[in-house]
Amino acid sequence: MNKKQIENALRDYNWMINEIRRQRELLEDAGTNLVAQSGIESTLPKAQGETGDPVAREVVRRDKKYTWVHKLEVKVTFIQERMAVIVEEREKAVLECLLDGMSMVAIGNHMGLSSRHIRRIKNSIVSQMSAMSGMSALSCNLPNKERCV
Template sequence: MRQDIGDNITAMYGLEAAMPKPQGNQSDPILQEYLRREDEWQDIEKLKKKVVFVQERISCIHNDKERAVLNRILDGMSLRAVSRQMGLSHTHVRNIRDSIVSQFTEFPKSANFPKQTGLKKEVSSG
């Protein structure tokens, strides 16, 4: 889309064309908003790929302690907060995290994971 929009949207004629041009940021607010949103969407796509990667491989974690650490990390807790909450040393929690990561890299993605949506289907209880 950037190629279609271009940087110079309006042409200048007459005296206006001979006047000095402003230096610095783009003056078109619509182009600026488009560029901001495009960067945001790229960040969201990267994050979505990471979440799908974890969701596809979460079934390979069978150890209860590893699963508890993984769930807390997925909830957004830092390793130090996890270690305080679980009563483990920070180093031990880091080793558990490293073990989880190594299991993720060795484990192929789950066969029962739906490929169409990229997300697990929720089961309704009603």
């Protein structure tokens, strides 16, 4: 991940965790509300390019959702694996606040620092995570470097 992607992952971390949890809960009760058409609707022609079977459509939709949720999990895991690189106390506090979904202004108010100073600390966190990412990509022997994050 580049610095901008790391910055976005830090900003979106809180909702990504919530969405992953929500999707896992939804997958537990898969397929409980699907009913095939009956009566006159079952004899009418179906739209071209789509399956008329609601169960099959739901399988396709959930397969696409799984791919999307997997991408969120990769981003969350990337951040979680690199949290240990942050050792300075202020940086740890800012990182925890970011992961909890707080805005830069809210973090500044919480810590008694200016938004500009909080932004500098966040940039330092992103740089450290990016540097760790660069080192792990260099040591990775797989042809697809994304698998190494």
